[in-house]
Every structure is written in C-alpha cells, then in structure tokens.
Amino acid sequence: MKLAYYPGCSLKGTSFEYEVSLLKILEVLNMEIKEIPDWNCCGASAAHSINHNLSVALPARNLAIAEKDGYESVLAPCAACSNRLKNADYELKNDDILKKKITDSLEMPYNAEMSINNMLEFLIGVVGKDKIKSMVKKPLSGIKVASYYGCLLVRPPKVMQFDDPENPVTMDELVALTGAEPVDYSFKTECCGAINSLSKPDVVMALTGNILYDIKKNGADLVVVACPLCHSNLDVRQREIERKYDEKLGLPVLFITELLGLSFGIDPKDLAIDGHMVAADRVLKKIKELTNQQ
Amino acid sequence: MARIGVFVCWCGSNIAGTVDVEKVREEAAKIPGVVSALDYKYMCSDPGQNSLRNIIKEKNLTGIVLAACSPHMHENTFRKAAAKEGLNPYFVEIANIREQVSWVHEDKERATAKAVDLMKMMVEKVKRDRPIEDVRVPLNKKALVIGGGISGIQAALDIANGGVEVLLVEKEPSIGGRMIQLDETFPTLDCSSCIMTPKMVEANQHPNIKLYTYSEVEDISGYIGNFKIKIKKKARSVVEKDCTGCGECWNACPMHKNVKSEFNVNLSERTAIYVPFPQAVPLVPVLDRSVCLHYKKGGKCQKCFDACGPKCIDFSLQDEIIEETVGAIVASTGYDLMDTSMYGEYGYGKYKDVISGLQFERLLSASGPTEGVIKRPSDGKTPQTIVFVQCVGSRDPEKGVPYCSKVCCMYTAKHAKLFAHKVHGSQSYVFYIDIRSTSKGYEEFVRGTMEQDGAIYLRGRVSKIYEDEGKLIVKGADTLSGNQVEIAADMVVLATGVIPKKGSDKLAQMLGISYDKYGFFTESHPKLRPAESSTAGIFLAGMAQGPRDIPESVVSGSAAASKILGLFSKNEYEVEGTIANVNEATCVACFYCQRVCAYNAISKKEIKDRSGKLIKVVANVNPGLCTGCGACVNACFSKSIDVKGFMDDQIYAEIKALAV
Numbered sequence: 001m002k003l004a005y006y007p008g009c010s011l012k013g014t015s016f017e018y019e020v021s022l023l024k025i026l027e028v029l030n031m032e033i034k035e036i037p038d039w040n041c042c043g044a045s046a047a048h049s050i051n052h053n054l055s056v057a058l059p060a061r062n063l064a065i066a067e068k069d070g071y072e073s074v075l076a077p078c079a080a081c082s083n084r085l086k087n088a089d090y091e092l093k094n095d096d097i098l099k100k101k102i103t104d105s106l107e108m109p110y111n112a113e114m115s116i117n118n119m120l121e122f123l124i125g126v127v128g129k130d131k132i133k134s135m136v137k138k139p140l141s142g143i144k145v146a147s148y149y150g151c152l153l154v155r156p157p158k159v160m161q162f163d164d165p166e167n168p169v170t171m172d173e174l175v176a177l178t179g180a181e182p183v184d185y186s187f188k189t190e191c192c193g194a195i196n197s198l199s200k201p202d203v204v205m206a207l208t209g210n211i212l213y214d215i216k217k218n219g220a221d222l223v224v225v226a227c228p229l230c231h232s233n234l235d236v237r238q239r240e241i242e243r244k245y246d247e248k249l250g251l252p253v254l255f256i257t258e259l260l261g262l263s264f265g266i267d268p269k270d271l272a273i274d275g276h277m278v279a280a281d282r283v284l285k286k287i288k289e290l291t292n293q294q
Numbered sequence: 295m296a297r298i299g300v301f302v303c304w305c306g307s308n309i310a311g312t313v314d315v316e317k318v319r320e321e322a323a324k325i326p327g328v329v330s331a332l333d334y335k336y337m338c339s340d341p342g343q344n345s346l347r348n349i350i351k352e353k354n355l356t357g358i359v360l361a362a363c364s365p366h367m368h369e370n371t372f373r374k375a376a377a378k379e380g381l382n383p384y385f386v387e388i389a390n391i392r393e394q395v396s397w398v399h400e401d402k403e404r405a406t407a408k409a410v411d412l413m414k415m416m417v418e419k420v421k422r423d424r425p426i427e428d429v430r431v432p433l434n435k436k437a438l439v440i441g442g443g444i445s446g447i448q449a450a451l452d453i454a455n456g457g458v459e460v461l462l463v464e465k466e467p468s469i470g471g472r473m474i475q476l477d478e479t480f481p482t483l484d485c486s487s488c489i490m491t492p493k494m495v496e497a498n499q500h501p502n503i504k505l506y507t508y509s510e511v512e513d514i515s516g517y518i519g520n521f522k523i524k525i526k527k528k529a530r531s532v533v534e535k536d537c538t539g540c541g542e543c544w545n546a547c548p549m550h551k552n553v554k555s556e557f558n559v560n561l562s563e564r565t566a567i568y569v570p571f572p573q574a575v576p577l578v579p580v581l582d583r584s585v586c587l588h589y590k591k592g593g594k595c596q597k598c599f600d601a602c603g604p605k606c607i608d609f610s611l612q613d614e615i616i617e618e619t620v621g622a623i624v625a626s627t628g629y630d631l632m633d634t635s636m637y638g639e640y641g642y643g644k645y646k647d648v649i650s651g652l653q654f655e656r657l658l659s660a661s662g663p664t665e666g667v668i669k670r671p672s673d674g675k676t677p678q679t680i681v682f683v684q685c686v687g688s689r690d691p692e693k694g695v696p697y698c699s700k701v702c703c704m705y706t707a708k709h710a711k712l713f714a715h716k717v718h719g720s721q722s723y724v725f726y727i728d729i730r731s732t733s734k735g736y737e738e739f740v741r742g743t744m745e746q747d748g749a750i751y752l753r754g755r756v757s758k759i760y761e762d763e764g765k766l767i768v769k770g771a772d773t774l775s776g777n778q779v780e781i782a783a784d785m786v787v788l789a790t791g792v793i794p795k796k797g798s799d800k801l802a803q804m805l806g807i808s809y810d811k812y813g814f815f816t817e818s819h820p821k822l823r824p825a826e827s828s829t830a831g832i833f834l835a836g837m838a839q840g841p842r843d844i845p846e847s848v849v850s851g852s853a854a855a856s857k858i859l860g861l862f863s864k865n866e867y868e869v870e871g872t873i874a875n876v877n878e879a880t881c882v883a884c885f886y887c888q889r890v891c892a893y894n895a896i897s898k899k900e901i902k903d904r905s906g907k908l909i910k911v912v913a914n915v916n917p918g919l920c921t922g923c924g925a926c927v928n929a930c931f932s933k934s935i936d937v938k939g940f941m942d943d944q945i946y947a948e949i950k951a952l953a954v
Binding site: 166167187 | 637638639644758760761762
C-alpha cells in the first residue's frame, strides 16, 4: 500500500526525535512512506479558533495533494496534525457546500476519501501487531511503561473514531508487544495544558504535574507518548515541575517509536533518545542490564 | 335520486372568521342533488345536531355533508345523530374546512374558494356512498399480562377482580419486578417490599390469575378478541406442586461462589439452584442449568436432589410450550438501567466503589447483601462520604439519551436521606443538572434532604473520578459558584439512565405494536389514548412506555385493566366497517396484497363447490385485523380490492368535482 507521510512542523523542529525514530524503525520494518510534496501547516491551535474556512482549507490542501499523487492513506504522526486532518476530512465528507467552497478556493479537487492515520493507528492497523512482535529482538521485560495519550488522539470521539476516548489502550498494547509492562494510572487522557505552556506556564505545570506524579506513584520507569506537544510539556517542563513541587520525578519521556526501536535492538543514538531534556540514561542502563541477562 | 343535505359550520369565528360560510352554503344549494343547505354557528352543539336530525326527517335525506372541523373531531357525533334518524352512519361525509382551510389560510376569498371545492368533492362522494355495516368480532374473555412488575401485577389484579381470567407471564423466577429490588420508596419512605409482597401474594393466590414465572411469550398471532399465544415455560428442574420452599436444596448446592446474583445486581453470589430473594413468589427455586455442576459434569453432582425432602428435584424436566387464546393483552415489560461503559471517566466497573443507584438500593435493603448496613463493595467499610452523580446517561444526547429518566432526582434525594439516617455524621454530595420533583410531596422531600439531612447539592457535572490512596477523587464543576470542585469520597453512586427492558423491541415486533427510537412502546395517542397501543386489543403499562415512578406505573396498570374490562363488558367487539373487501370473482390469487399488508390481515381462502372440489383460491380479509389503510388496494394488479367507503368511483367523482 502506498502511504503518504505528513510530518507537520513539530517533527521537523522541536520533536525531530519523533521523525528520526519513526524513519529508523520503518527502515528496520522495511516499509516505505513518502513525504507529501510542498506540504503546508495543518493549522493546529490557531486556525480553528480564528477562521473556520481556513481551519478546513489548510489541512484539505495537504490531503488534496496526497490524493492527486494517488495516495489513499496518510500517516500524520503528530496528534495535533492527525486531529486537524481528520476534522477537515470529516467536515468535507459531511458538508457538500463547504466542500465546494474549499475545493474552489484551493483550486484543487478533493474527494474526502482519504484514510488518515495517527501514529498508533498506523502501527496497529497498517504495520500490524504480528509484524512488530516479530521484530522485537531485545524484549524490554522488567521495564514499567506508562502510556500517556493526551486529548487529541481520541477526541472528539465522533470524528476520531479511535479507541475508547476515556480509557484508551492501543499504546499500552504496543508497549506490551515490546515486552515491557504497561502501567495503569488515572490520567491517561487528562489535559497536559497544551499550548498554554507559552502563555500560562503555571497552569501547564499544575496539569502536567498531576499527570507525572500519578505516573510516578504507579511505579513507571518511563513514559511514552505519541504527541509532540504532550512530549514537550511532559519532558521540557519536568525539571521546573520538580522544583515547583519540590519532589523528584526523573521520568524519561519517549516517543512510542523510540520505545519500539529500543525493543528492535536499535542503538539509542540512532533513535535520537539523547535529544530529550530528561536524560534516559538510567533507564537505558537498566534496559541494557536486563537484555544482557536474557 | 340522491337527496343530499349540506351543513356548513361556523365553529364560532374559527371557520367563519376566514371562510365566507354563507357563500359556501349558497354554492352548495346550486349543486344538483342537494335539497337542503344550511349554515349554523356550532353544528356540534345540541341545537345544531337537532336541526340536522330535523332536516334529515323533513327532507328525507339520503346523505349528508358537513363542512366543518376534522373528521377526527366530530365524525362520530354526526354519524350517531344521523343513525338516530335511521340513516346509515356511513352516509355522513365531512369536508374539513377548519384544520385544512381556515386555520391554515389567511386570504378569505381564496380560503372560501377552497372550502367550496372541498364541500363539492364530498357531495359527489356522498352521492356514491353505499351502506356499510360495522364488523363484529367475538371476544375471548381472557387476558394476558406480559411482565410481573408492579404495573403488570396491578393490571392483573384489577382485571381478575373484575371477574376475568388473567394469565400473568414473568420471565424471571419470581414476580415483583424492579420494585421488589428497591429499599424504601419516595416520598413517604415506606418499605418497598412491605407494600409489594402483599400484592405479589395476592396475585399468586387469586383464583382468576394463572401465574407463569420463569416463562416467556414465544409467539403471538391473531387479533383483538382472538390472540393465539404460545408461552414457553422454561424447565425449572423443580416440580412446583411438590416444593415447599424449605431451602434444603440451595443450602446443599456446592456452587456458592462465582455466580453473581442478578437480584442483588452483582453485589453478592447465588447458588446454582436458587430463589432470587427470600420473599419470592412463587417460593419455588430455579435450577440454573448454565452453571449447575450436574449438567456441567455429566450428572455427578446431585447434592440438591439428595437434600430435598419431598424429592421434587427432577433433572430431566424439559421446557414446556403452553398454548392459550386470549382476547386482550397488557405489555408491561419494564426497564433496565443503561450500561455506563461510555462514561469511562467515571470508572464504573473499574473501581469497585463506583456503583449504580440500583446497587445502592440493594445495599440499603434489609434483604440485601449487607442486610441493610451500608458497606462499600471494595473493603466492606462503611463510607462516610458519598458522592451521588445524577443524569448519568440521561439528558446527554452526545453519549447517552436525550430524555429525562424522571425517577433519578427523587431516588437520589432518597438515597442521600437514607445515608444520613443510617450513617450519622456522614456527608453526601449530589451533582445535578436540574432538580425535577413535580409530584405530590416530592419537592418537600428533596428540600428535606438538603435542609434537614444536610446533603450538599452541586449544580454541575462530574468530569472525572479516579482513585487516590483509597479515596475516590471526584472532579466536577459547581456552575452556581463558578468553581471547580474536587471531593474525596468513599463511594460514588451513579444515577444511571433508564432504558426499555432488553428484548422489548422483539416483543413489540411480535405483538405488532409500535415503539419509539429508544425502544419504549408508543401509545395510540400520547394524551388521549395513553393506555392503548397502536394495535387494537393490546394495552400498555409501566416503564415499558417510558420513564415513570411507582404511582404512575400503578395508575397505568389500572388504566390498562379498566380498558380491558370495558372491552370485555360486551360479547363482541365492533370494528369500523371501512375495511378492505375482495372481489372474489376477479381475484387471481397472486397474493401481492398479503405481502404489503402490515397487519397480517390477509389470508388465503379456498372456494369449493358443493362436492368439496377446490374451484379457486382467493385473498381473504380478516376484519379483526384490517385497519382499512388501503395498501392492498394499491398492490392489487387485477383491481380486485376496494376499501369500503373509499371505492374507486367515489375517488374519481371527487377529483372530477374539483376539476369542474
């Protein structure tokens, strides 16, 4: 199956680790994706609160290019990107007048028949559990992993049509495939504060702090995410949160692709794990010890 | 020669305000065959009817047309008036110039022209009317009540006390329904089982009631007065007539773990052979074969058999099919609680101490798993703080249902009150959207819960419940103060929404009655025929129609019963004569009519000569089932079916009157 790849801005910038690790595991899996040529901003965070037509037109243009190039399926690893693409697609599917308006202004046709995958849908649905399992060379048994989903992967449920919106399990299933132990906790889909990180950092620290301390309390060694913004809040703000609440966390936050890569036996450097703010050294050491014992 | 009378009604200013009634009368007088035309302020009044009757007599009318309100309103009134003067009542036709003209138009001139047209059409129709006789259907004076909850029991008792035999069919091992699961009832706090059990016993002992518990209606055919029913009596594995209800068998049963008690809503276990609760009626156990070791392990275990004194346990008993004929049916199948899995954020099923309202009833009940002491399921400790969440599923079009479940405001107030009475010094919080407490004594009851029993009511919804160090943290909004609230509770009770009993849609299809998009049975008319279903002879009661409380359920049971007793007060049931009629000479037996008939009213009829030789097969209309809808008329290729009172020549004449 031909698969178009929509990286979005985060994967080319703050979350370059996400792209590096994605491309690396795809190489190991022997799968190919192709970046949509001349892609533009998905409009996340800003467009839909300012101009409705723009918030549909921006993602629609990317989808229209993919459609023109003969793709039926898109991978958008960033949760915000996949959310915007899915929202636009949903609106265009259900509103012919809007569709005409948008395609006219884009001067491009779009049939709204694209299958849009977030990272978890791609891994479970396109790559498949069996294939992933067969690639696990160094099972991470003994490592406890908390999956944090955030809001955008599952909401609004009517549009996302993905997993249980209040108690999602897809990422936990992937964690289990690596041999690691999924950790259950109460804040899997709680808000991390998202983009308020810039305007109201105190709010973000309170919200993200709730999530991280609950994860810590439930005994996780590390956290995995599938959203660049979640990653940024949980990782970058962690040291500040520790200072504010005067309690150590020390929770490395990895992208799900990085965790899979580790279990595939890929060198952590090739997965750009050293690119995070919270060092994963201790966990990596633990993994090394465990896998050496096996 | 036709002698038609036309009567134009003013309906005060309802019609006369928009239609020139005198003009309509003048136009009527010009039509050939019209021998009398009159306009009058209120035709339905006594003087109006009297003038109608006088003119029928004086002018020796052969048919009358009323240009008046909808036939739904007064067709019957005028038919009866005409019948008193010896005219066949079907020689009365109505031109609806109120609902279809004056109420929906403004321009007087054009409205008048339309009224004249409608009147002319009816004059042409009435000229071609033939006399029609009403159909009489014999009645089997026996009733079937499906569902033995409070409304079904009430209906059965009322019918039985009226001297009519009743079959009361209940799916569960005992009658009693939901009400017997409840602890105390709002707003009087009288014990539910104390007021319910006498009714159950009365139903069991009533000479006119035949009780079928652990039984289901399998098949229904026929029509009002003559329903043929099949009841499946599931194998109880216990010979009812010999059983004394002593309890030796269930005490001996080794299966006392792992099977959850349905009656206690999974809060306790039951044995394989069991009675659902101590006051069960009949007090005869049921052997649940799906979990019984005797059936699972090839007959090895027979501890209950050995323990039974009167030796009434019979492992070989089979399901029994009982066939009966009844004249009328009450459908009172009750309700279930909504599954709350769509509220993952509330953790029902994940956290043991997040329970449903019905489970809390069982915790309060003296016959419940904790003998009436409030203990939380996780560790058996008595909670000091309980959060009650209303509208879980109700009034939530996104995740649940848009309707209000009606009873939750009241039972939550009751729960909070009983919690305060049973656990002194405790605190309850209630999250609500609105408080709906509209019946007698209800508002005072809720006030009492707030003011005397100290429950704190918070207007807003709960966003999340999670566990933290043995407490359930409830996060929600208090929209009146505009604050976010967080409460550390020992237990959370969800007031889950009410939905129709599982399988009630299948029953409705079997009965041929309509139900709404949620599965609640729909009334024939929401205001004026609330006890009747859309099918003659089938009546509705209780929560199967929609959310309602106990008094309303009792009233609806009695209403259904009184309708049935009224029906059975005559020996025959009269059906309007405007039903389908087959021309047997031209019918080609293709039976397309049978395929389109929504009421199963068409059957095959064999016509034989005197020697018994089959000549032909034709379609035959069952007058008890036919509603005169006319679907078969359209389907008939050979034009062999007509609906009486709506013959082709009449319809064509009406159209022609309009065209001229």
